Amino acid sequence: MTGPGEAGTRVLTGDELSSVVDRLGRAISRDHPDGLVLVGILKGSVCLVADLARRLEVPCAVDFLCLTPYGAGGQRVRLSKDLDEDVSGRAVVLAVDIVDRGLTVTYVHRLLTERGARSVDVCTLLDRRAKRLLPVELRYVGKIIGDEYVVGYGLDLDERFRNLPDLRVIEPREMRHASPASVQGLFER
DSSP states (O other): OOOTTTOEEEEEEEHHHHHHHHHHHHHHOOOOHOOOOEEEETTTTHHHHHHHHHHHHOOOEEEEEEEEEEEEEEEEEEEEEOOOSOOOOOOOEEEEEEESSSSSHHHHHHHHHHHTTEEEEEEEEEEEGGGGOOOOOOOEHHHHOOOOOOEEBBBBBBBBBHHHOSSSEEEEHHHHHHOGGGGGGGOOO
16 A cells, blocks of 8 residues: 555545535535536546536536647647637636646636636636646635646546546656556556
């Protein structure tokens, strides 16, 4: 058994993820009785948005944005898939997998506000405050984590491990080129 923050450690089990999403869904439903537009950022938020939409007890539209880094070091982003929904005059909940530096959430929050959203609340599954560069107001937070690298439930390492049924800490240097057989233990429940 590994200790907190060590490779292989479960951050949240599948059952714990379900409880967190239930809690977030109740809070969002309570705060937005007239409905909302649930916006996810592809690809990491797919699992969260799908589960959260099913937990909401108010009318909701679901839409996605996709951002692609460009430039040296990926310090800037460009919009590679825009919303289909018009958010003007509507309450928006931006659902993201993880907030760390705050750059992406700040960019998208500003974009939605500029498009005339009545309100933009941020819901994050994971809040990694240790890496924060920009102050970000998070209305709904699933869990605060440390500086560990986490995969599963939509979060990835080089497009791998998104389909893990729980959230796990991994060591990117060791996992980046690991064979499927050597990571099989991560998929055991």
